[in-house]
Amino acid sequence: MCSTSTLDRCAHFTLSHTQQLMETLAEDLLSIPPDIQDHILPRRTLSVAEFLKFPLPPPTPRHTVTDVDLYLSSFHPTVTCTDKILDIPIPPTTVLLNLTKSVKTHDTNSILCPHTSELQEEQRLPLWIVDYWTQISAIQPVQQKWKCAAKNLQELENVEDKEHSGNRKTLSEIRDMLHWIGWAEKINGFPASISTVFLTPYFTKQWLTDEQENQMLHLLEKDVRADISNNYIEVLPTYFTESLTAAYQSPETYPTDPRKAWIRKKGHDLQSNSGILATLANINGNHWVAVVLDFRSAEIHYGDSMGGSIRKKLEDMLMWWTYQHTGRHFTTSYLPISRQKDGYSCGILSWSALATYVLPTQYTLMKTDQLTMERLKMFLVVTKHHISESVVADTEGSEHAFLNTESAESDGEIEILPRDPKKPAHNQCPTTDPEPATALLVEPASPPTLLQSSSSSQGFRKSHVITDYFKRGTQKDVKEYWQRVEEEAAVRKSEEDAMERDYAATKKQKEREMVRERVQKHRAKKKEEDIKNGTRNPDGTKVKRKISEVELVDDSADSMLKRIKGNVAEITRHERHTKEILKQKTKRPQGRKPKPENAARPATYHDWLTPLCWSHISIVAKQVGPRMSSTDIVRVLKQRDPVIFEKLSRSTVDGWIDRSGEVPCWKKEVRLRVESGKGPGHDKGGARGILSAHPEVVETIKSRLLFLRERGSPISLITARATLVSTILHMKPEILEIKFKDGTSFRASDAFMRKFLHSAMAWSLRKGTRVAQKMPKNWEDICEKSFFRKAFIIKENDIPVDLYVNSDQTQVVYAPGNRMTWTPAGTSQVAIVGIEEKRAFTLMVSVCANGTLLPFQAIYVGLTKVSLPAPTATNYDDCxxxxxxxxxxxxxxxWSNQSTMRNFVNKILAPYFDKKKEELGLPSTQKSLWQIDVWSVHRSEEFRSWMRKMHPTIIIDFIPGGCTGVHQPCDVGIQRPLKLSMRRSYHEDIVSEFLTELDNGNPAPALKDALGVVRNRSVRWMWNAYCAVNNVNLVQKAFEGCVAREWNLSYTCLTAYKAREALRNLKTTDPLFWNELNQQTPPLDLPGLDDKVDEDDVPTAEKCDTLLEDVDADDSDIPIETLIMSMSTPGDEVLPPSIGQRANGTLTSLGDAENRDFTEAVPAEALKASADSQGKRIRRPNQQYKEFWKH
Known part of the structure; x- marks a missing residue:
């Protein structure tokens, strides 16, 4: 029988056990049943691609019930189907938190859904729905972020499919990566253990946070460690600057604070090793900047993608820290960085600037138009690193990676001993870093022995180090490596210089805008004061002053005064009247009578510098004071004589005054005109062309040209024309639709641009002296001999027309006219970007007498493939x-040399001849004729010997020295359209570039003139030129155009009966030359290697045809088809009336639309001939204007 105490203990035990059972039962009711978890919750092992397909409940409704009591019910649940549960939206987060507490404390058996109207009130859910909703509330945002990322990826894939396929492979890899990474797994291989959801910002336009920036910095640090150079470089995470800020705020504790020991150690190591520290700093919590501390040169490099200068607080902090460890005061300099054009790309651009600085051989600055792909590529790099580290972690996590593994080379057994992960290795660093002063003096610990030989082994396998698997490089390998590094560095330097120029020009422009705003505020304030003083009206206009000096006369009553007032310009320009009188006196009755419409127009310009006018102007200029205010001068002159000086404007007077000195004075040229009594004295009056009605467009064009000039970019006619065209297309495209009386529309011709730059910009063309090629006095004689030599070779060797080829090398500059530039008149020193760089390449052009254009050979300066255009360049595959x-x-x-000439023969010329021989059914021993100039490389014994040995069937014929301009088909008929095509392609690139910048909101677009950029563009230029001159008729006309007396180099003339007869007569007319031909020896007049001929002058900046392209070339607005037509049929008859020829034969525009004296347009329909007039051709202008500037 039990005692009372025993019974009490038993009862207490039973009660407590029952309570535990009840609590366990309640917990089971609140938890999701295990058998349905996988049906309603995504498994944590799902990949992102699978996770995106998993169905989740709808999001929380906007207007929902927040009273928790309305969700609780004491009745049992009625809904248990998981499909219905998935259709119910979850309540707000605040409701879920309160529901979790209320379910445990209240007598609740089910959950209601008052937050949705789709379920009826009697439909009740089980209690575990609260746990389900709680978990879903955390999963839904993750899926939403990945859905947004997948959507952006899909949109980009659609764009790539439509436009180009350059990035399809990368996008495909990213799509595959979504099947590899898990939606809930941690990212391995990085210091911070974060979920993969932090990878989604790489897909979007979100601002990159510390998590993404530290990932990229960790990858950069990994690349730095793998670099073979000996530079000591530290890439630190973003929290370095935060820790440094805390140390800077309490400098007295910095030397002793143990929490700052790692910062002190970094500073000590960098100072000891003259190292470089690279990191990212955050400004105002929303902007990333790049910071590099170079302890070698004591410099702080600062890069801000927004173009700002270093913040004073950040600069002082870095100066303080570096001084603590070096005792030197660092200087601040600019770190090249791409310019940001949005509000979220500062993070990746700053990282790119760091990567380019510390590893210039591996990285280049990112292009702002490719940032979307760059972010995705960064995602790909991060995930690949994560997967590789995951594999390594799995391998290292196993207890034994390899056990009792037998070697194929020996019978010995190698055993890897497992290491307890809880015990540190022998060389593991302590958790607290020691002080730098003592840490560097400690001997490094010996590495742990992980591999031990088994005692049963009968021998030891030879140990290997990593260098055993590499071959030692030869001196040639080392030389080629450093050549490649130098060329890559030169490309990067060109890009960095371009960015520095953009930065400096933008900064100067910003300062100018700030000054303008300050002046505007000052003027507005002064205007308010004038309104208060009564000198201005309330609307801001000045109160008109009464003219007290002279009483105005009513000219309506004075006929003489009325006649003078309407004819002031004619009166001031008396030479026009004198000229007309002399013309009438010498008039003869015979000859064509002038038409009334061709009569001289009334004078537009006034000659204010005549003694009658200038005497008043000079007196008034002294009266208004030493500052010579042009406004006051005009005002007083109109008070003195309102009739004569009615049309005088302030801008005209201001153009006469020289304000460059301390005291204003009349310009020297104005004083000379006054003394001579000739000339109108200015160029600001009268009509100024079609743009005169759009002053805002003119001002914008002028400001952009000035910006390019300040930046140092070469301003050739093409550059200026592209600036003008792009500005018009962006601001007033309707200008290009206006038609003039002759049917032409405005196209900003080169002729118009020259006048615009002279008048509107007051610029002149700065150029070097060109040494023109001098033709021999007896050029016809030696060219005639050259003709008979070709005729003899063709006759004796039965050479068909398909085997007669002419080749010529020409220089192509990356920016036509880049050694000459338009600049303000009177400037003594002109700085041009890239003037010291080899900003040109050689193009080898070859044509056959049958009309075939052979493939081009392009030769670029450099030693490795780094100096060639990238395979991604436009039209590269076509070429x-x-x-x-x-x-x-x-x-x-x-310039070409022995090596490149041999490559040309082996890869272009000889294969062409072999192909033609096969098509014609000729034997391989059939001779062919190759015509080239007498350049020293061509006529050298080394090259001719190589040709005789390697290509004995190719006969070389040399063009007489100094005669390439008249006796070489490529020079006579191919180079002009080819160069015009190059100029038009260059013009199209600049217009497209400027329009893109303007569309992106950049008001002052800069010219992308980095060497790598223009080199890649040259591929498209060559392809366009190849397509333009690949014309059978043009090529054949080029041979026909090489004329010497009655002979030309066409195959028809070379093989004609007349030529054969003259060739036979050489036996008697010129026996010496006849013997030379029959002996088949080189021409007796072939210059020796010591002789100097014009062809030996390798084109340089001072001696090349491209120097005067802005002066001597065909206008870039001339259609190539028109040029080819004019070359095929000489004379003006084939040219449109709006195009004419200069004295040197080049074409220029003559349309009214390009005349700066015409401003009036005509109706949309073209002018028709009147009934009583002769049938004049109706000129119908082109209706489309948007594409005229394209090639």
Whole structure:
């Protein structure tokens, strides 16, 4: 029988056990049943791609019930189907928190859904729905972020499919990566353990946070560690600057605070090793900037993608820290960085600036138009690193990676001993870093022995180090490596210089805008004061002053005064009246009578510098004071004589005054005109062309040209024309639709641009002296001999027309006219971007007498493939398919040499001849004729010997020295359209570039003139030129245009009966030359290697045809078809009336639309001939204006 105490203990035990059972039962009721978890919740092992397909409940409704009591019910649940549960939206987060507490404390058996109207009140859910909703509330945002990322990826894939396929492979890899990474797993391989959801900002336009920035910095640090250079570089995470800020705020504790020991150690190591520290700093919590501390040169490099200068607080902090460890005062300099054009790309651009600085051989600055792809590429790099580290972690996590593994080389067994992960290795660093002063003196610990040989092994396998698997490089390998590094560095330097110029020009423009705003505020304040004083009206206009000096006369009553007032311009320009009188006196009755419409127009310009007018102007200028205010001068002159000086404007007077000195004075040229009594004295009056009605467009064009000039960009006619065209297309495209009386529309011709730059900009063309090629006095004699030599070779060797080829090398500059530039008149020193760089390449052009254009050979300065255009350049694949040959010169010039000439023969010329022989059914021993000039490389014994040995069937014929301009088909008929095509392609690139910048909101677009950029563009120029001159008729006309007396170089003339007869007569007319031909020896007049001919002058900045392209070339607005037509049929008859020829034969525009004296347009329909007039051709202008500037 039990005692009372025993019974009490038993009862207490039973009660407590029952309570535990009840609590366990309640917990089970609140938890999701295990058998349905996988049906309603995504497994944590799902990949992102699978996670995106998993169905989740709808989001929380906007207007929902927040009273928790309305969700609780004491009745049992009626809804248990999981499909219905998935259709119910979850309540707000605040409701879920309160529901979790209320369910445990209240007598609740089910959950109601008052937050949605789709379920009826009697439909009740089980209690575990609260746990389900709580978990879903955390999962839904993750899926939403990945859905947004997947949507952006899909949109980008659609764009790539439509436009180009350059990034399809990368996008495909990213799509595959979504099947590899898990939606709930941690990212491995990085210091911070975060979920993969933090990878979604790489897909969007979100601002990158510390998590993404530290990932990228960790990858950069990994690349730095793998770099073979010996530079000591530290890439630190973003919290370095935060810790440094805390240390800077309490400098007295910095030397002793143990929490700052790691910062002190970094500073000590950087000072000891003359290292470099690279990191990212956050400004105002919303902007990333790049910071590099160079302890070698004592410099702080600061890069801000917004173009700002370093913050004073950040600069002082870095100065303080570096001084603590070096005792030197660092200087601040600019870190090259791409310019940001949005509000979220500062993070990746700042990282790019760091990467480019510390590893210039691996990274280049990111292009702002490719940032979307760059962010996705960064996602790909991060995830690949995560997967590789995950594999390593799985391998290292196993107890034994390899056990009792037998070697194929020996019978010995190698055993890897497991290591307890809880015990540190022998060389593991302590948790607290020691002080730098003592840490560097400690001997490094010996590495742990992980591999031990088994005692049963009968021998030891030879140990290997990593260098055993590499071959030692030769001196040639080392030389080629450093050549490649130098060329890559040169490309980067060109890009960095361009960015520095943009930065400086933008900064100067910003300062100018600030000054303008300050002046505007000052003027507005002064205007308010004038309104208060009564000198201005309330609307801001000045109160008109009464003219007290003279009483105005009513000219309506004075006929003489009325006649003078309406004819002031004619009266001031008396030479026009004198000229007309002399013309009438010498008039003869015979000859064509002038038409009334061709009569001289009334005078527009006034000659204010005549003694009658200038005497008043000079007196008034002294009266208004030493400052010579042009406004006051005009005002007083109109008071003195309102009739004569009615049309005088302030801008005209201001153009006469020289304000460059301390005291204003009349310009020297104005004083000379006054003394001579000739000339109108200014160029600001009268009509100024079609743009005179749009002053805002003119001002914008002028400001952009000035911006390019200040930046140092070469301002050629093409550059200026592209600036003008892009501005008009962006601001007033309707200007290009206006039609003039002759049917032409405005196209901003080169002729118009020259006048615009002279008048509107007051610029002149700065150029070097060109040494023109001098033709021999007896050029006809030696060219005639050259003709008979070709005729003899063709006759004796039965050479068909398909085997007669002419080749010529020409220089192509990356920016036509880049060694000459338009600049303000009177400037003594002109700085031009890239003037010291080899900003040109050599183009080898070859044509056959049958009308075939052979593939081009392009030779670029450099030693490795780094100096060639990138395979991603526009039309690169088209050029390769057509047989183009891109190669480096192997020297420090871009001109051809022995190596490139041999490559041309082996890869272009000889294959062409072999192909034609096969098509014609001729034997391989059939001779062919190759005509080239007498350049020293061509006529050298080394090259001719190589040709005789390697290509004995190719006969070389040299063009007489100094005669390439008249006796070489490529020079006579191919180079002009080819160069015009190049100029038009260059113009199109600039217009497209400027329009893109303007559309992106950049009011002052800069010219992308980095060497790598223009080199890649040259591929498209060559392809366009190849397509333009690949014309059978044009090529054949080029041979026909090489005329000497009655002979030309066409195959028809070379093989004609008349030529054969003259050739036979050489036996008697010129026996010496006849013997020379029959002996088949080189021409007796072939210059020796010591002789100097014009062809030996390798084109340089001072001696090349491209120097005067702005002066001597065909206008870039001339259609190529028109040029080819004019070359095929000489004379003006084939040219449109709006195009004419200069004295040197080049074409220029003559349309009224390009005349700066015409401003009036005509109706949309073209003018028709009147009934009584002769049938004049109706000129119908082109209706489309948007594409005229394209090639």
């Amino acid at each position: 390769i398919k057509a047989g183009f040959l891109f190669e480096v010169s192997g020297t420090k010039t871009y």
